[in-house]
Amino acid sequence: MLTAACPKLPMRDPATTRQFYTKQLGFQDIGAADYADYLLLRREAVELHFFRSADLDPARHDGQVYIRTNDVDGLYQELLARRTPLHPSGALQTKPWGQREFALLDPDGNLLTFGQSV
Numbered sequence: 001m002l003t004a005a006c007p008k009l010p011m012r013d014p015a016t017t018r019q020f021y022t023k024q025l026g027f028q029d030i031g032a033a034d035y036a037d038y039l040l041l042r043r044e045a046v047e048l049h050f051f052r053s054a055d056l057d058p059a060r061h062d063g064q065v066y067i068r069t070n071d072v073d074g075l076y077q078e079l080l081a082r083r084t085p086l087h088p089s090g091a092l093q094t095k096p097w098g099q100r101e102f103a104l105l106d107p108d109g110n111l112l113t114f115g116q117s118v
Helices: 014-024 072-081
Strands: 008-011 038-043 046-052 064-068 099-105 111-117
Touching (some): 008 014, 014 046, 072 099, 072 111
Parallel strands (some): 008 046
16 A cells, blocks of 8 residues: 655755755756745655755754665765765665665755665
C-alpha cells in the first residue's frame, strides 16, 4: 500500500534552497506554480518538500534525510565535480553497519546522507 515517502524539511529562503538543490545536487523543481512558502523538488525517484521557516537557525537545526542510491561512488564523483561542499566529516567511506555513504549539509543545516549497501 505505501508507495513513497517525501520528507518535508525547513528552509529559510526558497530561492537559495532551489538554487542549491538544482545546481549542486541535480534536482528539478516540480512545483506546478511558485508558492511563496513551499518548494517541491525531485531527482529520479526521490522527492523532497521544503517549507519556509523564517526563524530557522541552521547551527541549531537537526533535520536529516538518508537517501539510498545504487551508485554511491558515481554520485559522490558527480557532486565533487560540481564542487558541492561536503559535511566536514562526510567524505565517502564504508561504514561498519554495511553502508558505503557520504554526507553534506544544505544551506539551512539539513543533513543529507547518501548511502548504498555493500
